[in-house]
Amino acid sequence: MDISQPTVLSAADALALRYGPDAVPAAGPWNETIGLLLSHRSVRGYRPDALPAGTLETLIAAAQSAATSSNLQTWSVIAVTDPAKKAELAKLANNQKHIEQCPLFLVWLADIARNQRMGAEEGVALEVMPYQETFLVAAIDAALAAQNAVVAAESLGLSTVYIGALRNHPLEVAKVVDLPSGTFGVFGMCVGYAAAPAEVKPRLPQDVVLHHERYDSTGEQAHRAAYDAVMTQFSARNEMAADTWTKRVIGRMSKLSALSGRDKLVAALNALGFELK
Numbered sequence: 435m436d437i438s439q440p441t442v443l444s445a446a447d448a449l450a451l452r453y454g455p456d457a458v459p460a461a462g463p464w465n466e467t468i469g470l471l472l473s474h475r476s477v478r479g480y481r482p483d484a485l486p487a488g489t490l491e492t493l494i495a496a497a498q499s500a501a502t503s504s505n506l507q508t509w510s511v512i513a514v515t516d517p518a519k520k521a522e523l524a525k526l527a528n529n530q531k532h533i534e535q536c537p538l539f540l541v542w543l544a545d546i547a548r549n550q551r552m553g554a555e556e557g558v559a560l561e562v563m564p565y566q567e568t569f570l571v572a573a574i575d576a577a578l579a580a581q582n583a584v585v586a587a588e589s590l591g592l593s594t595v596y597i598g599a600l601r602n603h604p605l606e607v608a609k610v611v612d613l614p615s616g617t618f619g620v621f622g623m624c625v626g627y628a629a630a631p632a633e634v635k636p637r638l639p640q641d642v643v644l645h646h647e648r649y650d651s652t653g654e655q656a657h658r659a660a661y662d663a664v665m666t667q668f669s670a671r672n673e674m675a676a677d678t679w680t681k682r683v684i685g686r687m688s689k690l691s692a693l694s695g696r697d698k699l700v701a702a703l704n705a706l707g708f709e710l711k
């Protein structure tokens with residue numbers, strides 16, 4: 435089996451790729467949609483090929499079909515194709531080259547500016563606006579919409595990668611795409627045709643994340659050790675260093691510098707019109 439080719443796999447093969455051969459969960463119901471979801475991989479190298487006409491609108495229709503809290507629809511998205519603008523955004527997002535390479539870069543927004551405008555137009559003060567809950571709702575809405583777009587893109591043979599590094603410089607990003615107060619770039623997303631096949635990245639064994647009736651972390655250490663072994667092999671095949679997952683997570687979470695400026699996110703959000711009471 436060629437693990438790097440996004441082909442239609444059997445349930446057993448898809449589960450083995452997702453979890454590694456020793457942690458495959460029991461097979462259950464299966465269909466093409468589930469097969470597509472399990473074959474997801476982020477792609478960080480793109481061909482310059484343009485997307486077929488109408489692709490953006492299809493992705494957005496999929497995104498708008500996601501559930502949205504109270505049907506508030508507190509998100510928006512900015513489609514960026516201008517090379518100069520993509521270059522600016524790439525610079526702000528830790529110089530990630532795929533932002534410039536991909537034909538379409540999407541900036542997903544938590545957007546309560548529309549509600550602010552509605553309130554003003556209707557002459558009603560919206561008391562919930564300054565609360566953290568309102569920001570959280572908007573960020574969740576944006577994430578659900580974006581993930582629907584990812585699934586739609588992958589179903590069309592396209593690839594994607596989220597760009598959380600857009601939050602390294604939220605105020606500067608806001609300037610590049612003219613964001614009004616009450617909007618925030620939660621993350622970006624590259625969309626395009628993969629320059630090279632990518633391998634499915636295994637996930638933690640289900641026993642670690644799936645709890646029944648009550649939270650239970652029994653056995654977690656052993657499962658983590660097993661996952662570390664799987665991920666060491668994955669990173670040896672795919673990444674610069676053959677590290678364990680534990681080492682990477684600890685590295686990512688033990689130093690404030692790893693937040694790349696996002697430790698100041700609350701101040702940035704305040705400046706962008708989210709009071710976060």
Ligand SMILES: Cc1cc2nc3c(=O)[nH]c(=O)nc-3n(C[C@H](O)[C@H](O)[C@H](O)COP(=O)(O)O)c2cc1C
Nearest residue numbers: 474475476477478530595596597598599600621635
């Ligand atoms: C919100 C979010 C932000 C992310 N930001 C970045 C990013 O800035 N750069 C990047 O290369 N990958 C980014 N990723 C991709 C993750 O690294 C990737 O999903 C994870 O390693 C699992 O790999 P997979 O998507 O191939 O299964 C992000 C993913 C999410 C969900």
